[in-house]
Amino acid sequence: MGAAIDVRVQADDFDVGAEIARLHEGRTDVGAVASFVGLCRDEGGTLAALELEHYPGMAEAEIRRVAEEALARWPVLTAITAVHRHGRIPPGGRIVLVAAASAHRTAAFEAAEFLMDFLKTRAPFWKKEHRADGSEGAWVAAKDTDDEKAGRWR
């Protein structure tokens, strides 16, 4: 049975518990699900919200390409789910979920980290800050450390 990839890009929030349950629903061969949830920080109270812009179509396609690479790298994986939100997200709000299911934990942990590292550097999303004091917010700058994290998988 081939591993299932479920990628969604949406404005709506997601239910982490339901997503994880769906990854192993009806199966008894899955021994591990590792997940990561990315949240909006308030940056010490200075941030009112993040506005996430995306490239419709390519955002989904690129996350799917990353997920396919993860499956090729860890063939033991049984399923991958990635959900990324767009639009305005307030502090404390969920931005992204990646989850990987496998027979054993090592592949699930590693794949979840791999998915996030490449999602951050390859999926076409951009964050703009809305400041709490009403002043014009800046576009969040890409971090070299994110490129370094992605680079170590090569």
Place this chain on the structure above:
Amino acid sequence: MRLVYFAWVRERIGLAEETVDVPDTVVTAGDLIRWLAGRGDTYAHAFEAAAQIRVAVDQEHVPQDAPLGRPREVALFPPMTGG
């Protein structure tokens, strides 16, 4: 050629998309960036840090030295900050 812009590239140009007639001298993605930078102040501002600009041809990332071919859509945008 249909061009789409995102994030601060879009804001600086003041357009989300446009269709342009590109001269034959534009062969690679980098050539396109340099040609666009010469189209006026807003474009010059958007592409002043040309090396930072990322390019997708028909919704797939390409390096700036890649030939453009005959794409349906070319996207130009800053380094990504999702996740």
